[in-house]
Amino acid sequence: MESLNLISLRATSPTPRAAAGFSFQQSLNPIPKNSSISSLMPQAHKKNQSFLGQISFPAIKSQQFEVKDGSSTASETSVPEVDALKIKEWEVGMYQNEVAASQGIKIRRRPSSGPPQHYVGPFEFRLQNEGNTPRNILEEIVWNKDVEVTQMKEKKPYAVLKKLLDKAPPARDFIGALKAANARTGFPGLIAEVKKASPSRGVLRENFDPVQIAKAYEKGGAACLSVLTDAKYFQGGFENLELIRNSGVQCPLLCKEFVIDAWQIYYARVKGADAILLIAAVLPDLDLKYMTKICKLFGMTALVEVHDEREFDRVLAIEGIELIGINNRNLETFELDIANTKKLLEGERGQKIIEKGITVVGESGLFTPADIAYVQEAGVKAVLVGESLVKQDDPTAGIAQLFGKDISL
Numbered sequence: 001m002e003s004l005n006l007i008s009l010r011a012t013s014p015t016p017r018a019a020a021g022f023s024f025q026q027s028l029n030p031i032p033k034n035s036s037i038s039s040l041m042p043q044a045h046k047k048n049q050s051f052l053g054q055i056s057f058p059a060i061k062s063q064q065f066e067v068k069d070g071s072s073t074a075s076e077t078s079v080p081e082v083d084a085l086k087i088k089e090w091e092v093g094m095y096q097n098e099v100a101a102s103q104g105i106k107i108r109r110r111p112s113s114g115p116p117q118h119y120v121g122p123f124e125f126r127l128q129n130e131g132n133t134p135r136n137i138l139e140e141i142v143w144n145k146d147v148e149v150t151q152m153k154e155k156k157p158y159a160v161l162k163k164l165l166d167k168a169p170p171a172r173d174f175i176g177a178l179k180a181a182n183a184r185t186g187f188p189g190l191i192a193e194v195k196k197a198s199p200s201r202g203v204l205r206e207n208f209d210p211v212q213i214a215k216a217y218e219k220g221g222a223a224c225l226s227v228l229t230d231a232k233y234f235q236g237g238f239e240n241l242e243l244i245r246n247s248g249v250q251c252p253l254l255c256k257e258f259v260i261d262a263w264q265i266y267y268a269r270v271k272g273a274d275a276i277l278l279i280a281a282v283l284p285d286l287d288l289k290y291m292t293k294i295c296k297l298f299g300m301t302a303l304v305e306v307h308d309e310r311e312f313d314r315v316l317a318i319e320g321i322e323l324i325g326i327n328n329r330n331l332e333t334f335e336l337d338i339a340n341t342k343k344l345l346e347g348e349r350g351q352k353i354i355e356k357g358i359t360v361v362g363e364s365g366l367f368t369p370a371d372i373a374y375v376q377e378a379g380v381k382a383v384l385v386g387e388s389l390v391k392q393d394d395p396t397a398g399i400a401q402l403f404g405k406d407i408s409l
């Protein structure tokens with residue numbers, strides 16, 4: 001039975017929908033042109049489409065991205081907000097969860113039991129139950145991101161970003177930089193992470209100057225940099241990405257975000273990102289395909305992250321993916337095991353990677369030259385390293401220590 005816990009009681013803000021979060025109408029991902037919603041449904045779910053028949057999809061305020069002859073446009077349609085429409089939005093949100101679940105994705109994109117907040121006069125109550133309580137940290141991050149992106153999109157809609165895109169400097173070749181570093185040093189190309197804190201480790205560096213750290217990494221021989229842009233859980237920000245981009249640092253930059261909406265790719269590009277992280281544990285195949293295409297359109301690289309065999313197989317089946325990260329950290333439990341990289345690259349999967357010419361990045365938990373040698377032996381051509389470098393007083397020296405050699409030369 002559902003437990004009824006009063007977990008918050010506060011005056012409502014002037015914009016209760018935004019304060020409550022989980023407002024779905026602006027957070028629907030754009031649906032590729034010429035796709036009907038039923039064509040996006042897995043077969044197993046097609047029989048269960050009672051609510052779909054009643055939804056007029058064009059009527060939902062949505063932002064649709066169109067790709068035509070290599071050019072991109074975004075359009076917005078508005079309709080009056082009515083209660084019935086809100087109910088439909090919930091149904092669509094739940095449907096997204098269903099599609100994801102059918103692909104083995106355990107992370108729910110948003111709460112499945114309806115809006116968690118209930119308004120009684122000026123007060124707000126939350127009824128806690130399994131459907132509206134995140135099951136793990138990754139799910140919590142994703143649900144919060146949904147609210148955050150909805151609010152950011154209101155401030156900077158596609159039309160605004162499109163104009164800013166034209167002014168952004170061209171994207172740098174992320175994979176090219178990794179390959180060149182690998183060829184030059186004989187070690188995996190290094191993506192060094194500019195990260196102040198993380199949910200699993202807390203604050204990693206009190207005295208955190210993103211530009212100083214980025215310059216130290218570049219000096220130490222990093223091929224590329226990864227910049228955390230999430231503020232709530234990692235104490236990062238898009239301002240860090242922008243500051244580093246404008247500081248004269250030449251390394252291509254990865255926007256380390258929790259992407260749930262194509263709008264975030266536009267925003268990252270405007271802020272100077274050359275690459276962006278797409279997490280297979282969060283994004284269904286259709287999103288991965290679609291977002292990868294948007295990245296290509298912008299000259300950006302998608303780093304598609306997997307943690308287990310199922311995610312790896314899904315991603316290997318998608319055409320056009322050139323960079324795959326194997327995360328040694330389970331983002332639901334925080335468990336770290338660098339043997340995960342080896343396990344996933346053994347046998348047929350490793351063979352497929354070679355045949356398809358995909359570059360693999362070993363991610364997380366790399367602290368010593370032996371760790372680097374271990375994942376290199378497993379088949380990676382690049383590594384993504386955060387904690388062991390960012391904690392060093394001198395991150396330049398930290399890189400030489402990590403590789404057991406000065407790789408800047």
Ligand SMILES: O=C(O)c1ccccc1NCC(=O)[C@H](O)[C@H](O)COP(=O)(O)O
Nearest residue numbers: 198199200201331363364365385386387
């Ligand atoms: O690190 C976390 O606590 C975490 C929690 C939830 C989602 C993502 C998380 N980390 C992202 C990463 O995997 C790392 O930042 C990255 O791979 C570098 O790892 P490390 O070298 O171990 O800092």
